[in-house]
Amino acid sequence: MTVGRxxxxxxxxxxxxxxxxxxxxxxTADYRFSGSAGVLIAVAAAVSTLVPVLVGAAYLxxxxxxxxxxxxxxxxxxxxxxxxxxxxxxxxxRVNDSxxxxxxxxxxxxxxxxxxxxxxxxxxxxxxxxxSFIWFVRPSQAGxxxxxxxxxxxxxxxxxxxxxxxxxxxxxxRGTESALSDEPGFYRHGFARVCEAAxxxxxxxxxxxxxxxxxxxxxxxxxxxxxxxxxxxxxxxxLPPGSAR
Amino acid sequence: xxxxxxxxxxxxxxxxxxxxxxxxxxxxxxxxxxxxFDLWNQADQTYVGAYRGIxxxxxxxxxxxxxxxxxxxxxxxxxxxxxxAINGAVPVDLIQADEKATYKQRDKKQGPFFHWQGMxxxxxxxxxxxxxxxxxxxxxxxxxxxLTQDVAAVAVTGxxxxxWSFTAPQ
Numbered sequence: 001m002t003v004g005r006x007x008x009x010x011x012x013x014x015x016x017x018x019x020x021x022x023x024x025x026x027x028t029a030d031y032r033f034s035g036s037a038g039v040l041i042a043v044a045a046a047v048s049t050l051v052p053v054l055v056g057a058a059y060l061x062x063x064x065x066x067x068x069x070x071x072x073x074x075x076x077x078x079x080x081x082x083x084x085x086x087x088x089x090x091x092x093x094r095v096n097d098s099x100x101x102x103x104x105x106x107x108x109x110x111x112x113x114x115x116x117x118x119x120x121x122x123x124x125x126x127x128x129x130x131x132s133f134i135w136f137v138r139p140s141q142a143g144x145x146x147x148x149x150x151x152x153x154x155x156x157x158x159x160x161x162x163x164x165x166x167x168x169x170x171x172x173x174r175g176t177e178s179a180l181s182d183e184p185g186f187y188r189h190g191f192a193r194v195c196e197a198a199x200x201x202x203x204x205x206x207x208x209x210x211x212x213x214x215x216x217x218x219x220x221x222x223x224x225x226x227x228x229x230x231x232x233x234x235x236x237x238x239l240p241p242g243s244a245r
Numbered sequence: 246x247x248x249x250x251x252x253x254x255x256x257x258x259x260x261x262x263x264x265x266x267x268x269x270x271x272x273x274x275x276x277x278x279x280x281x282f283d284l285w286n287q288a289d290q291t292y293v294g295a296y297r298g299i300x301x302x303x304x305x306x307x308x309x310x311x312x313x314x315x316x317x318x319x320x321x322x323x324x325x326x327x328x329x330a331i332n333g334a335v336p337v338d339l340i341q342a343d344e345k346a347t348y349k350q351r352d353k354k355q356g357p358f359f360h361w362q363g364m365x366x367x368x369x370x371x372x373x374x375x376x377x378x379x380x381x382x383x384x385x386x387x388x389x390x391x392l393t394q395d396v397a398a399v400a401v402t403g404x405x406x407x408x409w410s411f412t413a414p415q
Contacts, residue, residue, distance in 0.1 A: 113333065139377060
């Protein structure tokens, strides 16, 4: 725990204690507020209800702006805009926890965290973590994700990662024939696109296994093994973050 | 670890069903057990698999539960991702529409052997099937056991699937 965080925690406890004492004094003592104290309390009460609502409204506004930016071809949300959204989201987490989701924004915030966007990937930083992030949030994307602008706006390495992770999922769920099919599907990107992504990993074994599986549809075992091999992913994951490909 | 094959081996008589039921002492349970067994016995395809109930948004009162079921010999779903998806990504109107349809299509005469039916033809189950390889339906949360049961018995007759859920015997 850092010193700053410890100080903040101690400050929080101190404020809570002062609040409790004030409440006890105000409720038990025979005490009448003077005019100015009454105004002060009224203002404090108004602020404590208004601020969470304002944070909620600000979050929705920022989110809407970021969404509009993301929907445009080739555009990405600036790191600052994304940081504002993330900070507001973490404030809202506190509000939602302490008010039992009185604002009704818990689901909205969580839904945004499950969005697979270029800005979200930048925040993850480490490539290997980014791969697990993609794996985790991929099922929560909209039904047309493989053909959507959202996928095309991701960095090239992340698009390849999505294609290969989807291949792995589809292989496991529905087998080789379905996974290598050119028909549209939730985890399908077409055979040509899959091969392109496989070539970019730099693993000729993976490309060979793909071609073999396409010719002789049957056991997906070899492909699954390769897709679970750390070395195959190294080609996509070891480049420094943000580098152009 | 639940031994699904062992449970499946016990479902060879109405008594087998009765033994798995949470409320085997209820009046009429025996008769219903026989009806359940007949349905199971005459089905085109059956499996005993895993069940999981997860609280879902969109409901009132006790709230909704999404009942998931799958065959562990063919799929191993990522339950963490499923839970996140239920709380953040599944459209709430899809859950609400499915709850309505599931309630409407239930077999009203089943009593202690209550089962849900026709999941595979509904959009919510297809949403989960496509993404996670599991079947699903949404219902009101009726009992605490809806969230703790862990065994699904699924029988498919003429393209309509039937789901019973149980607690694995210790």
